[in-house]
Amino acid sequence: MQETGKTAGAPALELRNITKRFGSVIANDRVSMELRRGEILAILGENGSGKTTLMNMIAGIYRQDEGEIFIDGKEAVINSPKDSHEYGVGMIHQHFKLIDVFTAAENIILGIKDGKRYNIKAASEKVREISSKYGFVIDPEKKIYAMSVSEKQTVEIIKVLYRGADILILDEPTAVLTPQETERLFDVLRRMREDGKSIIIITHKLHEVMEISDRVTVLRKGAYVGTVNTSETNEQALTDMMVGQKVELNIERTPPAKDYDRLIVEHLCMSSPSHDGVKILNDISFRARAGEILGIAGISGSGQRELLETIAGLHAADSGKITYLHHKTGELVNLRAKTPLQIRDLGIRLSFVPEDRLGMGLVGNMDIIDNMMLRSYKRGRGLFVDRQPPKDLAERIIDSLQVSTPGPKTQVRKLSGGNVQKVLVGREIAEAPSVLMAAYPVRGLDINSSYMIYRLLNEQKEKGVAVIFVGEDLDVLLALCDRIMVISQGTVTGMLDGRTAKKEEVGLLMTKGANGGAVNAPERETGSETEVKSKDE
Amino acid sequence: MNEQASAPRVRTRRQSLISITKRPAVPFVRAVAVRAVAILAALVIAGVVTILLTGENPISVYVTMFEGAFGSGPIIWKTFQDIAILLCTSLAVTPAFRMRFWNIGAEGQVLAGCLACAYAMYRFGGVIPEWLLMIIMAVFSVLAGAIFGLIPAVFKANWNTNETLFTLMMNYIAIQLVEFFLKIADKSGSNTVGPSILSHGWYPTLFGQKYLLNIIVAAVLTVLIFFYLNYTKHGYEISVVGESENTARYIGINVKKVIIRTMILSGAICGLVGLLIVGGTSHSIDSNIVGGRGFTAIMVSWLAKFNPVMMTLTSFLLVFLERGAGEVSTKFGFNASFSDIISGIILFFIIGCEFFINYQVHINAGRKRAGEPEKEVSGQ
Structure with a gap:
């Protein structure tokens, strides 16, 4: 790898006026930002602020509608994840993309076309080498299904390092980890930074941003808000940037209402x-x-x-x-x-708001009215369902919980995550x-x-x-x-x-x-x- | 490590040429317009193919096609009879499909209905009064279809067997049972048992029209299934089970019960179709009497997106193509494959146009913008 232009502090990745639309929804609106070599940059934003979409364009999952990506000062054309790998970009997605019945090493070399013969032993050896360099502990011969979430994440990280990535993007890596595991991950990230890697980390957790990052870029509603040095900011200031208005961080807690x-x-x-x-x-x-x-x-x-x-x-x-x-x-x-x-x-x-909202609590392909009816369809005599009460309920919930939807006849899967949850919680509370x-x-x-x-x-x-x-x-x-x-x-x-x-x-x-x-x-x-x-x- | 990454190759391609996005909402008029254009394009292409392959005038081919389906009174009646049978079979498989239970055994379920009906006619014909015979035929047919639907459903509900394979194999069982019946009923070794043996229990012709009864049954059934699926508690349960079994369990729907109940219904309607075929029109049976309609019904149901009302149109389309193309082959003396080619082209366009209804295709050639100066973005 040429060391020219790769000194710490020089821009490793630059986005200029990136715009991405999905239908009429603008996911990213003229976003420009910069990642410097050898730094950890946190990207902060509420859900739906376009963080993951933006990163997916760098990783080749999506193609931007407008704007340019520069890597090491040269314009990069990224049309596929493969292109992205060639530019030395590796992304660790929130949902792991591993094959359960393969071992760690098999997953890591999967899809690599380097013209050499398939050699799993050499690959395992190299995996060990990478692991010891950055402080991972992983058994290359262990099957994925036998692994914990954190181990799987380790495999994903090694996978991109194996491919020679020196720009790493981690999409909410700590969401699935315990505090202790998070600490270890952060140690690894710091070691990578010392090694000259440039790292983008997407997270919701402010204290993690404060702990791990050198700089923070904030997005709001698909647009770039600003970038600050972590050492010169605090959690309150970041929250203000993120939400655009002052948010009371305290949750009110009244004494227990009953005692039995x-x-x-x-x-x-x-x-x-x-x-x-x-x-x-x-x-x-x-x-x-x-x-x-x-x-x-x-x-x-x-x-x-x-x-x-x-x-x-x-x-x-x-x-x-x-x-x-x-x-x-x-x-x-x-x-x-x-x-x-x-x-x-x-x-x-007994009301229950399950973890899997669209897979258990609601039916994504049904409209809000029919989803309201899940709890009540049996009511009333006769063969036929009565859609009037669920329709009234749907309208009440849309109104009182400010569900943003074109109307009660909209399919639930077309709503954003927050609105889906309002529909579900609203229904369960209505009982x-x-x-x-x-x-x-x-x-x-x-x-x-x-x-x-x-x-x-x-x-x-x-x-x-x-x-x-x-x-x-x-x-x-x-x-x-x-x-x-x-x-x-x-x-x-x-x-x-x-x-x-x-x-x-x-x-x-x-x-x-x-x-x-x-x-x-x-x-x-x-x-x-x-x-x-x-x-x- | 670092030595691994090679410098990015120089690219000349700026952007992929075509990008595809999903349309958020499709106005009705647009959907109709796209379909109309598709049919027109299909006719043009099929016409060109006709000229290239046969040298015939495509217009006269299309006219013949139309005549094949609507040429005269009797032909029209026969066309509607075919539609009625196909539509009923499609209505039968639809509740199962709404439940994502891929029942491809309609062929066998209908055949089982045919067999049970023929058996009742053979066994009780002339022995008991006609009205009683007709009732027994109906009960036997519906029961036989229901049992053929029930068996794969029980296995699916209890042991999660693959319903597609299971129902497919059941088709062959039905064929073999019919062969067995033919051996018993007609000792001459013929592969058909005809009206001379099945001479009793013929369903009445209404107003002198042989096929009217079937057409009325199909119409009534369409309305019933439409309401059953969209406005009843059972129909709602079917949709929930089909969309998400986890949600069904979460709500407390008994998934096993819904699977079994729905497949009994599906099979029973298939059995009814068997009754219409044997007791209502043909008064004969052979192992090929269903003639693949059990499979065509799957296409009818899918094309209509499992909507019973739309299925009247899709079954009409498929019957029209089949009968029209058949007439073309006969009249012009073409190979039978020619009609398949024409039907294939038309179906290809009709199915393919769904893509253009739901997705938008952008062609990006020459649309690359020069980098605009960065605009200042307001911070907090």
């Missing part, structure tokens, strides 16, 4: 139906109270989703109890081994629930939509609903929830008071008993997860 139990889960165990004997939930016990928000914290994939789905009646538990308590009568109702419809028939209004479970309800949402969701959850709490909130942003969990239950590998590792808990404390409990899954983690041990209990703390 509503949902009692005891010794709940559940195994995966597809993988024999793998325990996903292991002896989970907790009580959700009326009029409070119970937060559930954990690394993603620790069983949070399955816990909510089991309570909602979507999975069969192996053992344990799920009991609903009628406060006024003191009556106890068993909910275990009941289908969602049976639970409803018992008169228990006047007594228990409201929400899994990652603000994932992928911009700040304003997120705050609306927090407000709605708080309103439900004040009405005396038992709210269960599975979240990933610890700051939000600590600001919103009355109590926080931490789970790790299907086991409860702690129950904390949301008002007094420390972030580090939660982070520690999240990884407790967890092994594997980190960049430098040792080999996964078996059986140890069953030994860790909340009592240890």
Whole structure:
């Protein structure tokens, strides 16, 4: 590689007046920005601000409608990911693009046409070389399906390094990592920077921006807002740039409205139906109270989703109890081994906002009205459905939650992420629930939509609903929830008071008993997860 | 590491020549216009091909085509009969398709209906009163179709077997069952059992028109299926299961039950078609009596995007092409493949134009802009 023009500080990548339209929507509007050699540049923006679209044009996934890309001062024509590789650009996407049944090394060399013979041994050797250079720990012969999320991400990073990339783009790399894994990733990124790589990192998390980046470029609604040196700014200033208006970062938290139990889960165990004997939930016990928000914290994939789905009646538990308590009568109702419809028939209004909004909570190809009808289509006698009540409900929700849509007859998949979630949460709240479970309800949402969701959850709490909130942003969990239950590998590792808990404390409990899954983690041990209990703390 | 990356090659190509974007919304008029242009283009191309291959005047070929489908009263009746049978079969497969259950066994399900009907006529003909025989024929046909639909559905619901393969294989079972029946019913070894044996239980001709009954059944069925799919709770459940099984489970729809119920319905309508064919018109049976309509029905349903009302048009189109092209081959003495070529060209354009309805194609030649001076972007 020629070293001319590659000194630190010289522009490695420059975008000039990049515009990209999707139909009538302008995703990027004349964006100009610059990445310098040997720096870590954070790109910050709300959801839908066009960060990923912009990066995808550099990576050759999309082609810009207008504007130019310059790499090392020369105009680059990028029509495909292959072109992008040739310019030394590598992107690590949010959703990994790996083949499960191949090993790490096989995935890494997949698609490389260098005219040499296929030599997996040499490739493995080179993977090890790259790993030791930057501090990754990875076994090139390990199959992808046996890997943790963090290991998969490592494979993706090595894949682009293997191809000789010296401009790396990481699209929300920390979204799937624990705080500890994030730290290790950042160490790796810093080592790459020292090695002269130029790195773009897309993230929502302000504290990470402050920690890792040299400069920050902010986008808002597809347009470039500005670039600042990280050392000369702070989180509040960045938020102001990002949202364009001052946003109150504090989430209001009222004292619990009631003080009695509503949902009692005891010794709940559940195994995966597809993988024999793998325990996903292991002896989970907790009580959700009326009029409070119970937060559930954990690394993603620790069983949070399955816990909510089991309570909602979507999975069969192996053992344990799920009991609903009628406060006024003191009556106890068993909910275990009941289908969602049976639970409803018992008169228990259990609402559930699942993690997978368009794959479970809603039907993307149906319009808002038909999606409202999901919960109510059975109502009324006779063969026919009555679309009038769901239509009224759809209009009410569009109006009260400010869903931006051409109308109630618009297909839900055509809405943006935040509006999809408003439709889903609106429907679940409209049922006047007594228990409201929400899994990652603000994932992928911009700040304003997120705050609306927090407000709605708080309103439900004040009405005396038992709210269960599975979240990933610890700051939000600590600001919103009355109590926080931490789970790790299907086991409860702690129950904390949301008002007094420390972030580090939660982070520690999240990884407790967890092994594997980190960049430098040792080999996964078996059986140890069953030994860790909340009592240890 | 760094030595790996070679300097980027010098490019002359500035931008890809063609880019394709999806249209956000398509006005109705535009969609109709695109389709009209497509049909016109199809006729022109098919005309050119006709001249090149045969030297005949394409106009006279098209006139013959039209005459083949609408030349005279009896021909028109026969055309509508064909449409009726094809439409009913398409309506039968549509609920399953809406559920994303790829039932390609309509051929066998209809044949099972034909067989059950023929068996009832053979076994009870002349033994019991005609009105009773007709009821038994109807019950047998519908039941046979329903069972042929039920079997793959049960396997799919309980063991997640591949319904496409399963229903396809069931077609061959139906054919073999018919062959078996032919051996029993006609000892002479003929491969058809005709009206001389199946002489009882003929459905009445309405107003002297042999095919009118079938046409009325098709019309009523179209309306019923349309309402069933769009306005009933069952229809709604079918859509939800088809779009997302996870959502169905989340809401509490019993997915197994919906799969089985829908396939029973699908098969039962196929069985009814079998009754219309044997009891209503042909009064005979052979293993090829369905004649591929079970497969053509799949195309009818898809072309109409599973909309029963649109299916009246698509079944009309396919029957028109088949009958018209057949007439062309006969009258001009062409090889039978020629009619397939003409139908193929026309179908190609009609299906292909959907792309231009949903997508916009931009040609980028010469549109490269010179770099404008950077505009100042306001910060906060």
